[in-house]
Amino acid sequence: MPDTTDRRILRQLLADPGAPNSVLADRAGVTSASLWRRVERMREAGVISAIQSRIDWRALGWEVEVSLRFTLDKTNPRALDEFIAAAREVPEVTEIQTFLGSVDLRLSVIARDMAHWQEIYRDRILTLPHVSDSDALMLISTIKDSAELAL
Template structure:
């Protein structure tokens, strides 16, 4: 499906999504018109979803990251839907994942400090619907955080 030029373009964009088409064309020994067509095809095929700004939340004053593993009350028919809808409204929740198994949902959230986390936990997390069990894991260090694919 992908040829070597496609892979090279994707690697270049992973390392620097702000690179312009002329720069990409030069890097892959092609013309800007051909690179534009390739990028459009990669977008149309759903391979290249776009570029985004990655903001360092620590630079904005958040110093605490917590992962909450939540088990929901599965006797309630809409427990997942109700919980996820409410969790989306908590601004400090930066990621929501669902699982099969003992843990149903994992929330990643950030807080400015421990007092802010305590307030957030009491006022926003514990009030979420249908929680049967909750385990908080505070992040000590992020060893690897890389969304790049091995292309």
């Protein structure tokens, strides 16, 4: 279980994951060597799985984001596996999630513009197997996007 110092380090990593270790250590009130040891220990314990870069797709010209919810035809016992395998082949799918309840899966899809979205939808999404129902939600704005919790 992370102690108070580990939680300070985690807060700094969440706030600025690209900061150099020396800066993170200073902000967390530890030495660089201590920061490194603690981060490595938390990685080994599975507390930290990765330190990632986040790409702003809109800045690269991908203007359309759509969340698609699917309910699958469950008469085929392989429906979920076959759907996921096919969805993984769609390059514009950035996230696949499964759920319990009336919705089985959610895909996050990005497109350069509406014409590109229509092409993706017509040629790749409508051809996904075992779909009994779907719903599309187009992203207008992101109000909060954070993995932070009080540490």
